[in-house]
Amino acid sequence: MGTFVLPRRDLAAVPFLQLLRGFGHALMAAFIFFACFAFSDTSPYDLVAIPTIVLWVLLGVRLYRGAVPLVLVLLVFxxxxxxxxxxxxxxxxxxxxxVQLCYLAVTGIFFTMFFSDxxxxxxxxxxxxxxxSALFCGILGIGGYLELIGNDKLFSMYGRASGTFQDPNVFGSFLTLGAFYLMHDLLTGRARRPLLSGLGLAVLLAGVFLSFSRGSWGGTLAMGILLVVMLYRTSASRLRRRIVLLAALTAGFGAxxxxxxxxVGDVGETFAKRAAVTQDYDEGETGRFGNQLRGIGMLIEDPLGMGPLRWRRTFNLEPHNSYIGAFANGGWVAGVAFVFLVLMTSRVGFRLMSQDTPYRRHAQIVVPALLMFFLQAMQIDMEKWRHVYMMLGMVWGLEAARVRWLASGEA
Structure with a gap:
């Protein structure tokens, strides 16, 4: 089994190195928790990123063969x-x-290497x-929306819950992975404190709803159904009955x-406005969809694309579509690489969710959440969302572990 190995010293028994590894895990926990802080372009997440990555490179992280495709496609993109x-x-x-895009790609590769072992x-x-982190952010978002915390500009924006994010759309989507984790544990009976897990799930779903993000609503619902379906298909008959019962109860409680x-308050009115298929800024020749149609014609004629952020200068509006944005920012090569990354990761994800391996449970939680972002990419610019690269690293880390597990003959 070939691997690309960064320097590593097998001195785990040395007390100092054990302490250093413990510190490394604490840094990693802070790194992940701080993903919820996105008040500005620079956040605590970014401050912790460099020392965490450097320390784990020194401690030894490996790039296994199963994760090489991700690295190659990210490098091309x-x-x-x-x-x-x-x-x-x-x-x-x-x-x-x-530079920020390059940095996020590096974090994605690092997460892949870290989660491979x-x-x-x-x-x-x-x-x-x-x-x-999601619960912390969700509680702040709900509290801000209900004006229980701060003011109308703190933890809420445009009459929508935003938590610790600058954009309610990012806030709503961020909560989904945490909701799926709690949901999966409740459905499988793994939750040690079911009542607390159920309460946490209710908080996260309420946060998703109060973000009034159509992408978050649709993505969470669709991928939540996918999670339940994949779990049902891969479970024993006794557990299947539990899954059906709890899923039905959850749906009823949700309704x-x-x-x-x-x-409550203006929730109904805001919901009616946001639930419309299109908004004012979507329509017309200079709206979101009009710009996209005109821009696609321009991109077909220019293999080199417009260049980073040039779409904004041309149309005075972001593309609000990460697939179009990839072609616009980096040309045909970057666009094709981004599409290939999505298709390749989706294929790997469905295989991880389906095959009977030690990594299936976690795949059934992480993959639907990541697929939700791939769907949202058709109506929002998510190539700069920090937590997406973390999920990408989780999926490909699990894939690298699966490949090694099969090669070891333990299957």
Whole structure:
């Protein structure tokens, strides 16, 4: 089994190194928890990122063969975007945006390497920390929306819950992975404190709803159904009955809760506005969809694309579509690489959710959440969302572990 190995010293028995590894795990926990802080372009997440990555490189992380496809495609995607940047190096924003994209790609590769070893334990810990982060953020968002915390501009925006994010759409989507983790444990009976887990799930779903993000609503519902279906298909008959019963109870409780929320303040009115298929900014020749149609025609004629952030200059509006954005920012090569990354990861994800391996349980939690972002990418720009790269690393770390597990003959 071939692997690419960064320097590693097998001195785990040395007390100092044990202490250092413990500190490394604490840094990683902080790294993941701080993903919820996105008040500005620079957050505590970014401050913790560099020492965490450097320390774990020194402790030893490995790039296994099963994760190499992700690294290659990310390098092509980022490399093409860097090439497209060249004519605009003298401008202020495009270089900064591109450097941030490169940094996020590095974090995605690092997460992949980290989760490739001791995958079950590390992913479980990461999901617990992420869920705590989501609950913290969700409570602030709900409290801000109900004006129980802060003011109308703190933890809420545009009459929508936003928590510790600058955008309610990002807030709503961020909560989904935590909700799926709690949901999966409740359905399988793994939750040690079912009442607390149920309460946590209710908080996260309420946060998703009060974000009034159509993408978060639809994505959470669709991928929640996928989670239940995949869990049902891969479970024994006795557990299947539990899954059906609890899923039905959850749906009923959700319907009652929705009716209750709609009766609170302006929730019903905001819901009616946001539930419309299109908004004012979507329509017309200069709306979101009009710009996309005109922009696609321009991109077909220009294999090199527009360059990073040039779409904004051309149309005075972001593309609100990560697939179109990839072609616009980095040209045909970057666009094809991004699409290939999504298709390749989706294929790997469905295989992880289906095959009977030690990694299936975690895959059934993480993969639906990541697929939700791939769906949302059709109506929002998510290539700069920090937590997406963490989920990407989780999925490919599990894939690398699966490949090694099969090769070891333990299957």
């Amino acid at each position: 980022v490399g093409a975007t860097v090439v497209a940047l060249m004519p605009y190096l003298d401008e202020e924003l495009p270089p900064v945006w591109t 001791e995958s079950d334990r590390r992913v479980e810990t990461a999901l617990k920390v992420y869920t705590a 009652v809760s929705l009716a209750g929320l709609l009766s």
